[in-house]
Amino acid sequence: DTGVSQDPRHKITKRGQNVTFRCDPISEHNRLYWYRQTLGQGPEFLTYFQNEAQLEKSRLLSDRFSAERPKGSFSTLEIQRTEQGDSAMYLCASSIADPYNEQFFGPGTRLTVL
């Protein structure tokens, strides 16, 4: 399978715990994006990387959220001190650096905070 992969697919945690998600983009894609989607809404942009550089962060990404892409390949998204409001689907997408910027999504990680 050469698509975007995400791990884990589901995560249940207790409020206050830290969680980390991983995304592996399509191999030739140098741009990587994180989005969050709640029920009945479209995905909301969180952050994006070009290679290893994090170029933009949304105001949605509070200090409890951190994302990395250390070698320009896979990326991790960490949420510290989780809150019930963090429950959502976390989506990763990747694209090549061209003017059209077609973004292809992975299967997502569904987070439930109890």
Place this chain on the structure above:
Amino acid sequence: QKEVEQNSGPLSVPEGAIASLNCTYSDRGSQSFFWYRQYSGKSPELIMFIYSNGDKEDGRFTAQLNKASQYVSLLIRDSQPSDSATYLCAVSRAGNFNKFYFGSGTKLNVKP
């Protein structure tokens, strides 16, 4: 005002009919426009994109863009029950084409 607006639906069409899905956007400087399909519990799947005024066809799908009216639509010809899903419109702005703004999606039901 939301960046991207879509009627939440559901839009119900009979099998074989044309389904018409609409999207409006608020930023006149928006540059590229994308349609995604999302089945329940799954992630969005890219259908097609358009960036010039007019029509763009890909198989049973046609995207239509009218920048003057800030309006983009997706037509699905010969609708099939397997087309039943939520259709998301996404828009990127000139100067920041990496950040997509998504609508909330329109739910389409194709009845056999």
